[in-house]
Amino acid sequence: MLLSLVSRNNKVFFRNKLLVFFSLLSVLILIGLYAIFLQNLQLNSIAEYVPVTPEIEVLVSEWMVAGLLSIIAMSATLGVFGIYIKDLEAKTTADFLVTAASRYKIQLSYVISSCIIGFSMTFVGFICCEIFIVSIGGELLSPIAMLKAVGILILAVVMSSMINLFIVLFINTETAFSTVSTISGTLLGFLCGIYVPMAVLPTAIQSAIHFFPVSHITVLLRDVFTAQSVEKVFAGYELYAKTYKVDYGVIYEIDGSILSSLMSLLFVLSTIIVLGTLSALVFRRKYK
Amino acid sequence: MTYAIEVSNLKKHFGTIEAVKGIHFQVKKGSLFAFLGSNGAGKSTTIEILCTLLEKTSGEVTINGHRLGTMKDNERIRKSIGIVFQQSLLDKELTVKENIIHRGRFYHLTKAQLIENYQFVWQYLKLGEIELKKYGQLSGGQRRRADIARAIIHKPSILFLDEPTTGLDPHTRKFVWETIERLRKEIGMTIFLTTHYMEEAANADQIVIIKKGEIIAQGTPNELKERFASDQMVLSFKKEADIQQIAEQLGYVMVQFGDVYKVNIPSTLHAIPIIERIQPFLTSFEVIKGSIDQVFIHINEEAGDMNAT
Numbered sequence: 001m002l003l004s005l006v007s008r009n010n011k012v013f014f015r016n017k018l019l020v021f022f023s024l025l026s027v028l029i030l031i032g033l034y035a036i037f038l039q040n041l042q043l044n045s046i047a048e049y050v051p052v053t054p055e056i057e058v059l060v061s062e063w064m065v066a067g068l069l070s071i072i073a074m075s076a077t078l079g080v081f082g083i084y085i086k087d088l089e090a091k092t093t094a095d096f097l098v099t100a101a102s103r104y105k106i107q108l109s110y111v112i113s114s115c116i117i118g119f120s121m122t123f124v125g126f127i128c129c130e131i132f133i134v135s136i137g138g139e140l141l142s143p144i145a146m147l148k149a150v151g152i153l154i155l156a157v158v159m160s161s162m163i164n165l166f167i168v169l170f171i172n173t174e175t176a177f178s179t180v181s182t183i184s185g186t187l188l189g190f191l192c193g194i195y196v197p198m199a200v201l202p203t204a205i206q207s208a209i210h211f212f213p214v215s216h217i218t219v220l221l222r223d224v225f226t227a228q229s230v231e232k233v234f235a236g237y238e239l240y241a242k243t244y245k246v247d248y249g250v251i252y253e254i255d256g257s258i259l260s261s262l263m264s265l266l267f268v269l270s271t272i273i274v275l276g277t278l279s280a281l282v283f284r285r286k287y288k
Numbered sequence: 289m290t291y292a293i294e295v296s297n298l299k300k301h302f303g304t305i306e307a308v309k310g311i312h313f314q315v316k317k318g319s320l321f322a323f324l325g326s327n328g329a330g331k332s333t334t335i336e337i338l339c340t341l342l343e344k345t346s347g348e349v350t351i352n353g354h355r356l357g358t359m360k361d362n363e364r365i366r367k368s369i370g371i372v373f374q375q376s377l378l379d380k381e382l383t384v385k386e387n388i389i390h391r392g393r394f395y396h397l398t399k400a401q402l403i404e405n406y407q408f409v410w411q412y413l414k415l416g417e418i419e420l421k422k423y424g425q426l427s428g429g430q431r432r433r434a435d436i437a438r439a440i441i442h443k444p445s446i447l448f449l450d451e452p453t454t455g456l457d458p459h460t461r462k463f464v465w466e467t468i469e470r471l472r473k474e475i476g477m478t479i480f481l482t483t484h485y486m487e488e489a490a491n492a493d494q495i496v497i498i499k500k501g502e503i504i505a506q507g508t509p510n511e512l513k514e515r516f517a518s519d520q521m522v523l524s525f526k527k528e529a530d531i532q533q534i535a536e537q538l539g540y541v542m543v544q545f546g547d548v549y550k551v552n553i554p555s556t557l558h559a560i561p562i563i564e565r566i567q568p569f570l571t572s573f574e575v576i577k578g579s580i581d582q583v584f585i586h587i588n589e590e591a592g593d594m595n596a597t
Binding site for chain 2: 008011015016090094095096100101
């Protein structure tokens, strides 16, 4: 039954080209912005510290890819919850409720679908990114780094699903949903320090970003993706390596000390637990 | 157990608004039951309560022997009822077959049972030409066929239809009607119907008319017609006829409408002696049997007057 609901959601999502397109829209915009100017901007500023080598372009691309993958997880999972809103508004939910399916199972089916679809899209995105990196002369991630990346992506999808679940529980109409989805698509790039590097932002906003859970996914991914290139690019200029990492959000420096990956991971995990619990409570209140 | 549905003193409040104010009725097994009412009369609220979609405020509802209210009973009720909603609720992105099979799986049917049931609805609703088409690409009539197929995929014993023919072309309406009739006669399904079309209610075994959350009339179509709709004679006279004199002879009130005169009579048979008496003055006449339409309008107006005073 739960499986039937999930497979129904998945079919509805993948056959609705508009839903798929909009869940990838923020990714397409990001790629566009990169191609047009973001990449050059960053190339030039790194070139101020170290001699220009082809590795710099690889580094910048890897940095971009990390941000892109953390965005796919958010926008794809939100797109799937679009089905939930559509069902709610069109009263399709009523047609489920008159079967043996309970409200709780129906809701759970959207969460599971969002994780499955979120992960499949993220995973396809990951493969495309790796192909892209190799095609511009970069190296494939080492097997261990790849495992790390996949692990982080799974966490990213689960957390994104929880964040979006919590948000959509307060939405009842498609109009409201598309507003939220537009805002989230626009804000995400900024809140993960993708459109504008951390260093350029005012300290207050930097601190706000430190509290935004998705940005920790971006940080973790950047660390994994750029590790090899950072070593190459900053060989002989190790002092600048740390400056670069902090300025571009490859690592977070909070109150003068570096935030470890473990801390970021714990923050992500606790976000999943807290929002999961809160969603359950809101759900019970909403449909008691 | 002769009743498929028993409702007693059913009430539903939304905040301070009383949508349903303590209604009573029974639906016999295998019968066609028509639930009439204008928009906002409490029809949809009642049907949603019966279908377990909305919790009642108070009162007793028994469906197929299960008392509505507890989780277990509600689940048993859901398995024994099918619903054709007013709007089209199947997924536009999926084919008719995928839609029906998916929804069928939500009823805990075994695979073999589901395939058997699908074959049954496939034949019954002539799905052959549309089963592989996407639901979103179907015409209104084809959608209704798919909707009914989905509603009976688990072979329920009661079928609820909420204004099933609103907005359909006459050909499809006829098809829907024939299907409903067949389900009732061949399978013995109980049909619970709400409609705006009075002529559809005329085929019902029992009619209940609801207004502002209260039942204002119920009975068989004939009983209701006898009570609330009078038969009518429409007369037109020769130019030289003395209308005044005729009116005095009739013994009934005669009212002029344009160039014809209308006379309400207790039954069509009463027309015969009248026609015989005034035949020399007539150019033509017509005797009209009271319709269920009239009943509905009459009762609604009457109840409206009562509420107004």
